[in-house]
Amino acid sequence: MTGIPDTSTAIRWQDVAALTDLPALGGRLVVVPGGEIALLRNERDEIFAIDNRCPHKGGPLAEGAVSGHSVYCPLHNWRIDLTCGQACAPDVGQVRTWPVRVTDGRILIGLPL
Amino acid sequence: MTDRNDKKPRLVVVGNGMAGIRTIEELLKMAPDHYTITVCGDEPRPNYNRILLSPVLAGEMAFEDTVLNNWHWYHEHGITLHAGHRVTAINRGRKTVTTSDGLALPYDRLLLAQGSYPFVPDIPGRQLPGVVTYRTWEDVRVMQALEPGRTAVIVGGGLLGLEAAYGLAQQGVQVTVIHRHPWLLDRQMDRTGAELLHKSLIARGLALCLPAEVCAILGDDRVRGVRLTDGRELPADLLVFAVGIRPRIDLAQAAGLQCERGIIVDDTLQTFDPRIYAVGECVQHRGSTYGLVAPLFEQAKVAANHLAQYGRLRYTGSLTSTKLKVTGISLFSAGDFVGDPACEEISLLDPTAGIYKKVVLRDRKLHGILLYGDTALGPWLFQLLRAGADVSALRDHLLFGEPANDARHGPASAVDPLPDTAEICGCNGISKGTIVHAIRAQGLFTVDDVRRCTKASASCGSCTDLVAQLLASTLGGLYETTPPRRTLCACTDLTHDEVRDAIVTRKLLSARAVFAALEWKAPGGCPTCRPAVNYYVRTAWPVEATDDPQARFVNERVHANIQKDGTYSVIPRMYGGVTTPGELKRIAAVAERYAVPLVKLTGGQRIDLLGVRKQDLPAIWAEIGMPSGHAYGKALRTCKSCVGTDFCRFGTQDSTHLAIALEKRLERMWSPHKVKLAASGCPRNCAESTIKDFGVIGVDSGWEIYVGGNGGTKLRGGDLLTKVKTEDEVIEIAEAFMQLYRKEAYYLERTAPWIERVGLAHIKAAVLDHPATRRRLAAELRLAVSQESDPWAAAVGGELTIHTQALGPGGAS
Numbered sequence: 001m002t003g004i005p006d007t008s009t010a011i012r013w014q015d016v017a018a019l020t021d022l023p024a025l026g027g028r029l030v031v032v033p034g035g036e037i038a039l040l041r042n043e044r045d046e047i048f049a050i051d052n053r054c055p056h057k058g059g060p061l062a063e064g065a066v067s068g069h070s071v072y073c074p075l076h077n078w079r080i081d082l083t084c085g086q087a088c089a090p091d092v093g094q095v096r097t098w099p100v101r102v103t104d105g106r107i108l109i110g111l112p113l
Numbered sequence: 114m115t116d117r118n119d120k121k122p123r124l125v126v127v128g129n130g131m132a133g134i135r136t137i138e139e140l141l142k143m144a145p146d147h148y149t150i151t152v153c154g155d156e157p158r159p160n161y162n163r164i165l166l167s168p169v170l171a172g173e174m175a176f177e178d179t180v181l182n183n184w185h186w187y188h189e190h191g192i193t194l195h196a197g198h199r200v201t202a203i204n205r206g207r208k209t210v211t212t213s214d215g216l217a218l219p220y221d222r223l224l225l226a227q228g229s230y231p232f233v234p235d236i237p238g239r240q241l242p243g244v245v246t247y248r249t250w251e252d253v254r255v256m257q258a259l260e261p262g263r264t265a266v267i268v269g270g271g272l273l274g275l276e277a278a279y280g281l282a283q284q285g286v287q288v289t290v291i292h293r294h295p296w297l298l299d300r301q302m303d304r305t306g307a308e309l310l311h312k313s314l315i316a317r318g319l320a321l322c323l324p325a326e327v328c329a330i331l332g333d334d335r336v337r338g339v340r341l342t343d344g345r346e347l348p349a350d351l352l353v354f355a356v357g358i359r360p361r362i363d364l365a366q367a368a369g370l371q372c373e374r375g376i377i378v379d380d381t382l383q384t385f386d387p388r389i390y391a392v393g394e395c396v397q398h399r400g401s402t403y404g405l406v407a408p409l410f411e412q413a414k415v416a417a418n419h420l421a422q423y424g425r426l427r428y429t430g431s432l433t434s435t436k437l438k439v440t441g442i443s444l445f446s447a448g449d450f451v452g453d454p455a456c457e458e459i460s461l462l463d464p465t466a467g468i469y470k471k472v473v474l475r476d477r478k479l480h481g482i483l484l485y486g487d488t489a490l491g492p493w494l495f496q497l498l499r500a501g502a503d504v505s506a507l508r509d510h511l512l513f514g515e516p517a518n519d520a521r522h523g524p525a526s527a528v529d530p531l532p533d534t535a536e537i538c539g540c541n542g543i544s545k546g547t548i549v550h551a552i553r554a555q556g557l558f559t560v561d562d563v564r565r566c567t568k569a570s571a572s573c574g575s576c577t578d579l580v581a582q583l584l585a586s587t588l589g590g591l592y593e594t595t596p597p598r599r600t601l602c603a604c605t606d607l608t609h610d611e612v613r614d615a616i617v618t619r620k621l622l623s624a625r626a627v628f629a630a631l632e633w634k635a636p637g638g639c640p641t642c643r644p645a646v647n648y649y650v651r652t653a654w655p656v657e658a659t660d661d662p663q664a665r666f667v668n669e670r671v672h673a674n675i676q677k678d679g680t681y682s683v684i685p686r687m688y689g690g691v692t693t694p695g696e697l698k699r700i701a702a703v704a705e706r707y708a709v710p711l712v713k714l715t716g717g718q719r720i721d722l723l724g725v726r727k728q729d730l731p732a733i734w735a736e737i738g739m740p741s742g743h744a745y746g747k748a749l750r751t752c753k754s755c756v757g758t759d760f761c762r763f764g765t766q767d768s769t770h771l772a773i774a775l776e777k778r779l780e781r782m783w784s785p786h787k788v789k790l791a792a793s794g795c796p797r798n799c800a801e802s803t804i805k806d807f808g809v810i811g812v813d814s815g816w817e818i819y820v821g822g823n824g825g826t827k828l829r830g831g832d833l834l835t836k837v838k839t840e841d842e843v844i845e846i847a848e849a850f851m852q853l854y855r856k857e858a859y860y861l862e863r864t865a866p867w868i869e870r871v872g873l874a875h876i877k878a879a880v881l882d883h884p885a886t887r888r889r890l891a892a893e894l895r896l897a898v899s900q901e902s903d904p905w906a907a908a909v910g911g912e913l914t915i916h917t918q919a920l921g922p923g924g925a926s
């Protein structure tokens with residue numbers, strides 16, 4: 001995504017949703033100043049935040065199917081690794097990943113200051 | 114890297130292409146732990162099948178399908194891959210290679226597998242943007258980016274040039290091929306054959322310009338055209354050079370290795386430095402260089418054998434045959450098909466049928482083969498040629514195949530007369546005997562199985578038909594009747610039927626329960642099995658089972674069809690294609706209020722609002738006040754109708770009435786795949802009832818019912834199921850038929866392939882022969898449909914949650 005600045009600097013934890021907003025194997029779109037983030041939860045209740053734009057043709061990853069550490073883009077089924085944002089073979093492509101933290105039933109995303 | 118690894122000798126491979134990685138695959142088979150392997154490739158991706166770039170360009174295949182070994186494969190075998198790194202120098206004294214990114218990699222053995230450069234003649238303007246070659250995935254991307262209607266000029270009418278030309282033409286680009294020789298494919302064809310080819314390429318819309326030569330490339334900031342030596346100028350938005358290749362020898366040369374046209378190797382594929390091996394297009398062996406994969410794969414085997422220190426095999430050169438990968442054009446040539454005065458020639462030319470066959474004989478042996486239009490005999494003849502067999506006794510049959518073949522089975526079993534040693538897959542050098550043995554010993558049933566286990570037909574794919582014939586002749590009746598064991602997906606070893614049985618007998622009521630009870634390998638399933646299992650559970654237990662929206666594809670979760678830009682479409686139901694002024698006004702008002710970018714009549718006789726933003730969906734549904742048309746679902750779609758008796762002068766039955774009644778009965782029905790219906794009022798069939806999953810045609814005495822029609826990807830005319838007198842009978846049969854389909858077809862199998870699989874007799878038996886069974890099926894369907902409500906109304910009324918709003922800071926939902 002273009003709008004969100006680099007995270008190499010310090011981050012702040014932004015509360016974006018209640019845990020109950022995000023069903024297991026579900027995805028939700030989060031709009032933050034500067035861009036769109038896909039919030040995704042897998043069957044083991046791990047939560048991931050990645051840019052909501054598939055590196056292929058910009059498909060909305062928040063609508064994708066989650067399985068383990070992958071999300072499958074709803075448009076042409078590209079598989080994106082949720083841990084690193086890397087598109088799986090054969091193509092090289094990457095989306096940005098964001099740190100996630102769950103506290104008191106709230107989901108927080110680490111955004112740049 | 115661990116200590117253990119450090120003790121192993123290090124093998125560094127330069128070139129992540131077809132020959133290099135094939136050598137590694139062969140090596141891993143023999144000595145999986147011998148080396149610590151590092152591969153450098155200057156293409157930024159794992160190893161793919163270069164040959165298949167042509168089908169990708171022609172839109173017949175996706176790039177993903179060309180990957181031979183994905184990233185995971187390298188990881189799994191402990192191979193370090195530096196993709197996107199070019200090796201810039203070999204230091205033979207220190208035994209290291211250095212890369213463009215400054216890596217210095219020490220080696221104990223080095224394998225050069227660098228392939229070749231596409232040659233570009235030194236013509237002014239060759240540096241302009243828009244001038245490309247045809248070699249890599251990047252080249253294909255550039256070609257694919259050219260819009261339909263633009264012009265491309267291909268320089269070179271060889272195999273590669275013609276494949277590029279065909280691929281671009283398939284994209285809608287206007288293509289001209291320039292070739293310096295008086296006929297195309299002059300290395301693979303004689304003039305007679307080339308003339309047939311010429312005609313069929315022109316029929317495919319290609320422009321051909323020959324003999325002709327380019328002397329200048331026109332354009333300032335990018336290519337605009339070319340000038341030919343005869344003064345003509347041709348416009349070009351893209352210029353593709355396919356005029357030959359040059360082995361990549363610069364690296365080896367700079368390192369002081371002996372090179373001529375290629376890197377010189379001996380029969381063990383060793384270069385002049387015994388630590389350095391070389392394979393593939395970059396090598397020169399006994400004076401020859403090669404530009405096809407079959408010889409490279411033979412070299413790979415030998416090189417691997419020596420790298421593994423078996424030291425047994427010798428490479429003595431290859432005899433190659435060529436094919437052209439342009440759909441609908443078959444060409445096979447091998448050996449010297451021109452001959453000299455000492456040769457004899459036997460030929461057959463049928464210009465109308467577009468068939469030309471020719472063999473060249475010398476000293477009673479085959480010396481060259483050229484087949485155009487019908488290449489079935491290629492493998493047989495090539496086998497005779499390679500074996501150097503005396504063919505005098507076969508003279509009469511050479512152009513027709515062995516006599517026994519004609520008499521017994523006709524052309525379908527061109528493989529039968531072949532000896533076991535005959536090569537079926539030219540690319541991988543797999544013989545008939547090897548394939549037949551694998552089919553028997555490993556119990557293979559499908560072409561895919563054979564491909565996986567033997568690699569036959571895994572490269573260019575042009576021998577797929579032969580492999581299928583071998584399956585048929587080896588398995589006999591089994592090939593026809595024994596369906597392959599197809600597991601539902603990679604998450605389980607069970608088939609669709611086994612999973613469905615378990616759902617019924619063990620009363621599994623949700624997708625999650627199935628995954629747990631049947632010990633799924635991935636606890637939450639994958640995008641393939643999740644929707645299927647969710648569907649199976651819901652059909653088996655329509656009342657008790659819980660639907661899991663997360664198991665559904667986005668369209669069925671959002672109840673709208675996702676578009677390429679992430680917006681959605683809204684298609685309300687219009688029963689039987691009939692609407693009212695009131696509905697039209699509401700649709701018009703909504704379209705204006707929400708600035709809907711496109712309002713379109715669909716092929717299913719209803720209206721589509723396209724480009725709707727997700728957050729507007731609920732309001733639009735509420736304001737239109739019409740039920741969902743389920744145009745996004747594996748569900749009942751439409752029932753098309755014609756005007757029928759009410760208005761039409763030919764109408765024999767009230768088709769509109771029946772269409773509405775059918776649609777009302779079946780709406781909200783979920784099914785393995787989408788289901789489309791139609792009702793026409795007379796045999797003129799204006800509603801196209803014979804290409805629908807279920808279609809009826811009115812005749813004077815009642816209704817004819819057709820099932821299993823499909824007008825989509827693969828056209829299939831419906832089968833006449835029966836003829837009945839009344840609307841009620843049609844409806845009951847429709848319900849029973851649908852329920853049978855819902856219970857028996859695999860997920861994502863439409864009625865057409867389902868009926869092909871189970872046979873019409875099976876369907877007749879269930880829905881016609883036993884009225885009790887029919888009534889039971891119809892009742893089951895009514896129960897299932899009665900469990901469903903209109904999803905749009907439910908969403909508007911708050912009974913169904915569809916997340917149409919984004920979350921944001923503060924967490925509002």
Ligand code: SRM
Pocket residue numbers: 674675676677682684713714715716717718719720721742744750751787789804805822823824825826827863
């Ligand atoms: C809207 C419509 C085109 C139109 O503007 O007319 C349409 C649009 C799509 N069709 Fe279609 N089809 C439409 C009528 C048809 C027809 C004609 C008909 O229904 O009479 C056919 C051939 C008849 C048939 O199915 O037998 C047709 C055969 C297909 C196929 C091939 C199905 C097959 O079995 O071979 C697909 C692909 C699939 O379903 O896998 C497809 C898939 C699609 C999808 C859903 C592609 C997708 O997955 O995104 C398109 C959605 C576009 C979008 O972004 O909204 N569409 N499609 C038509 C909607 C009809 C409706 O009112 O519901």
Ligand SMILES: Cc1cc2nc3c(=O)[nH]c(=O)nc-3n(C[C@H](O)[C@H](O)[C@H](O)COP(=O)(O)OP(=O)(O)OC[C@H]3O[C@@H](n4cnc5c(N)ncnc54)[C@H](O)[C@@H]3O)c2cc1C
Pocket residue numbers: 127128129130131132133153154155156163164165166167198199200201226227228229247248249273276361364392393394395403404405406407409436438540573
């Ligand atoms: C479009 C197309 C269609 C074809 N169709 C057919 C067909 O139908 N049948 C057939 O038999 N053959 C076909 N061929 C030819 C076949 O693809 C080649 O013969 C084969 O790929 C050669 O294998 P190779 O390993 O020698 O070279 P390549 O596959 O080209 O691999 C060499 C690799 O080494 C890399 N490399 C080179 N130098 C360096 C360096 N210094 N550092 C790092 N990496 C380097 C290159 O980037 C390349 O990835 C076709 C070729 C093309 C382009």
Ligand code: SF4
Pocket residue numbers: 755756757758761762763764765768793794795796797798799800
């Ligand atoms: S199918 Fe028959 S009834 Fe229907 S419009 Fe055509 S002619 Fe008229």
Ligand code: FES
Pocket residue numbers: 054055056057058059073074075076077078
């Ligand atoms: S946009 Fe994601 S796969 Fe195509």
